Amino acid sequence: MAALISLSLSTIPGYICPLTRALHFDSLACPKFKRKSTLYRSIRLFSVSIRAASTMSYEKELAAAKKACSLAARLCQKVQKALLQSDVQSKSDRSPVTVADYGSQALVSFILKKELPSMAFSLVAEEDSEDLRKDQAQETLDRITKLVNETLASEGVSPLSDEDVLAAIDAGKSEGGSLGQHWVLDPIDGTKGFLRGDQYAIALALLDKGKVVLGVLACPNLPLQSLSGHDESTVQNKVGCLFYAQVGSGTYMQCFDGSPLVKVHVNPTENPEEASFFESYEKAHSMQDLTSLIAKKMGVKAPPVRIDSQAKYGALARGDGAIYMRFPHKGYREKIWDHAAGYIVVTENARDKDMLLILEERLRLLFPDVFKTHVNLEKKVLKKYVSHLIVGVNDSSEAGGVTTDAAGSPLDFSRGRYLDLDTGIIVTNQKLMPALLKAVQESLKEKASCL
Numbered sequence: 503m504a505a506l507i508s509l510s511l512s513t514i515p516g517y518i519c520p521l522t523r524a525l526h527f528d529s530l531a532c533p534k535f536k537r538k539s540t541l542y543r544s545i546r547l548f549s550v551s552i553r554a555a556s557t558m559s560y561e562k563e564l565a566a567a568k569k570a571c572s573l574a575a576r577l578c579q580k581v582q583k584a585l586l587q588s589d590v591q592s593k594s595d596r597s598p599v600t601v602a603d604y605g606s607q608a609l610v611s612f613i614l615k616k617e618l619p620s621m622a623f624s625l626v627a628e629e630d631s632e633d634l635r636k637d638q639a640q641e642t643l644d645r646i647t648k649l650v651n652e653t654l655a656s657e658g659v660s661p662l663s664d665e666d667v668l669a670a671i672d673a674g675k676s677e678g679g680s681l682g683q684h685w686v687l688d689p690i691d692g693t694k695g696f697l698r699g700d701q702y703a704i705a706l707a708l709l710d711k712g713k714v715v716l717g718v719l720a721c722p723n724l725p726l727q728s729l730s731g732h733d734e735s736t737v738q739n740k741v742g743c744l745f746y747a748q749v750g751s752g753t754y755m756q757c758f759d760g761s762p763l764v765k766v767h768v769n770p771t772e773n774p775e776e777a778s779f780f781e782s783y784e785k786a787h788s789m790q791d792l793t794s795l796i797a798k799k800m801g802v803k804a805p806p807v808r809i810d811s812q813a814k815y816g817a818l819a820r821g822d823g824a825i826y827m828r829f830p831h832k833g834y835r836e837k838i839w840d841h842a843a844g845y846i847v848v849t850e851n852a853r854d855k856d857m858l859l860i861l862e863e864r865l866r867l868l869f870p871d872v873f874k875t876h877v878n879l880e881k882k883v884l885k886k887y888v889s890h891l892i893v894g895v896n897d898s899s900e901a902g903g904v905t906t907d908a909a910g911s912p913l914d915f916s917r918g919r920y921l922d923l924d925t926g927i928i929v930t931n932q933k934l935m936p937a938l939l940k941a942v943q944e945s946l947k948e949k950a951s952c953l
Contacts, residue, residue, distance in 0.1 A: 560708065560716045564748050566617035567685075567706050567718045572744065573613060574606040574704045575720040575758070577653045578690060581605070582722075586699050599693045601642060604629055604671055605649045606689035606704055611670040612654075612662070614685060626709075626919055627674025627687040628839055634668060643667070678838060680712035680916035688839040692811025694784060699723075701783075701813040707842035712916025717843035719745040721813040726757045729807060729822040730778065745816040747846045753819050766820035768848065768903040772933045777824035778804035780814040788926075789829040792949060796827060799941040800934075815844025815929070818903065824934060827942075829908070829926035836921040841905075845913060848929055849903040905929045908946060910939050 581602040607629045615623055634643050643664055651661045662670075678684045685708055692702035701724060707717040726740040742758030745766070754763045771777055779797055782788040793806065807823055818826050826848075830836065906912055907923035914921065925946060930938050 560710075560748050563618065563621070563708055564716050564718070564746060566614055567708065567716060568744065568746055569617065570610040570613035571704045571706050571718045571720040572758075573653055573657070574609045574689065575722045575742075575744075577605050577609060577649055578602045578696070578702070578704065579722050580649065580653075582696060582699065585697070597642065599690060599696050601645050601649065602696065603690045603693065604631075604634065604642075604667075605646045605653075607674055607687060608646065608650050608662075608667045608670040609653060610687055610689065610704070610706060611673045612650075612666075615670075615673070616659075622682065623673065624676040624678075624682065624684040625674040625687060626676045626678040626684050626838060627689065628837070629671055629689060630675060631668040631671045634671070677918050678709060678915075679918055682711070684709045686714075686839050686842040686915070688812070688837075688843075691840065692813065695723075695810025701810040703811040703813050703816070703843075705812045705839065705843035707839075707846060709842070709915055712914070714749075714842050714846045714915055716748040717746065717846035719743075719812055719816045719843050719847055721745070721811075721816050722758070724813045724816060726761070728820070729809075729817050743816060745819060745847045747819075749846070753847050755816070755820055764820075768818060768931045769821040769824040770902075770931055770933070771824050774800040774934065774937060775803050777802055777930075777934060778807055778822075779825035779827060780807050780809065780818060780823050781827055782814075783808045783810045788827070789831060792829050792945060793827045795945045795948070796938070796941045797825075799944055800937055812840070812844040815841075815848045818929060819848040824930055825938060826929040827926065828928075836923065836927070837919060838915050838921055839919075841913065841921065841927065842915055845905055845915075849905040902931065903929055904932050904935045906935070906939070908942050 581598050585598040607627055611625055611627070614625070633639055634646070647662065647664050647667045650667055654662070674687060676684055678686065685706065687707075688703070688705040690696055690702055691705045692700075696702040701721065704720040705717075707714050709715070721743045723741050724743045726743060740757065740759075744756045744758065745753065747753040753766050755766050756763050769777070777800075779793070779802060781790060781793050790806070797806070802825070807817075809817070814826050817823065906928060908925035908928065911924065913923060913927070926942075928935075928938055928942060
């Protein structure tokens with residue numbers, strides 16, 4: 503039960519101080535809500551631990567992550583440029599993205615270790631070196647090592663050997679979990695987009711005790727201008743965005759050319775008719791018929807914006823659209839590296855009444871007996887400390903969105919390499935989330951009844 507409370511509160515670390523004060527107050531105001539009760543002790547215990555995590559600074563880790571992703575993006579850009587300039591291209595030839603994928607992971611792993619030598623290093627990543635250690639892979643390995651060394655040359659780093667590169671790649675074999683700190687990396691998210699010359703991202707996040715505390719998204723092909731803009735010349739000539747977020751510090755975007763930082767926020771619209779939504783470019787990655795039905799039920803008028811990779815999270819974080827929906831086909835298990843960086847960039851520390859309603863609902867589900875026994879608990883306690891929390895709302899939240907699974911539960915990154923969730927992932931602002939959840943539930947029931 504304690505672990506469930508931790509999960510429920512993990513999405514709102516900034517609320518903990520007023521929450522604790524309100525609990526102290528209400529234990530006196532409502533005698534039935536005793537300080538010795540399971541509900542009180544559980545919330546109090548985890549409020550203390552989460553508050554500590556939320557106020558911890560990760561500046562050094564963030565600086566290292568930004569540097570690692572920027573260098574990896576440079577390597578990937580070089581490979582993609584050569585791919586697109588090649589006279590002969592085969593749709594079945596995945597060797598360019600293979601080289602970039604491994605090279606990106608090797609670079610990020612190496613830079614993180616180099617920049618943070620005192621940090622116990624744990625990396626949960628997509629690739630390992632098994633295939634590269636085969637005799638027939640030597641040519642590919644040589645290309646990877648050459649690219650890595652060319653990219654590191656600007657950092658004054660001595661050339662790495664093939665074995666150094668393989669070791670850096672294999673550093674990503676961690677299983678993650680709820681204990682300690684773990685980096686989470688997708689070296690190239692959106693490999694099909696990479697091959698087409700479209701969107702892809704280098705996505706890096708840091709978990710601390712199972713919670714995402716910082717994230718960096720390098721999106722080399724994402725226009726600096728909003729995807730909803732109409733100036734095509736500007737969109738085509740100004741590309742390359744770096745998004746990053748740290749718990750309690752906001753979400754920022756910077757162009758690869760070194761333009762000034764811009765603090766970004768999700769689209770605040772309350773009207774579904776004014777909202778546009780993102781979904782996967784590839785039909786194989788998400789059930790587009792379902793997302794179309796959900797959008798129709800919500801009253802969304804705009805056609806979907808379909809792009810590859812976690813670049814969708816970055817675009818959503820800066821307000822290009824208002825909704826992102828992902829409903830993988832049956833049997834697919836989401837990996838944490840597919841969402842961790844995007845999750846914090848778009849949603850971390852969202853502080854609004856709608857998030858508080860989610861907390862209220864979770865507490866009611868977790869402690870049904872308490873609510874049944876004390877019929878006045880909601881009026882005398884719950885809503886009172888919820889009102890205390892609302893007083894603590896400020897503008898330091900990250901992009902200000904909400905991310906849940908199809909059942910409205912927050913994403914849990916503490917269970918290893920996979921996300922165990924209900925059906926799919928939905929992202930929007932706090933004001934639209936209730937309507938989106940309702941449309942999702944109705945659409946899922948409707949689709950199930952047709953089977």
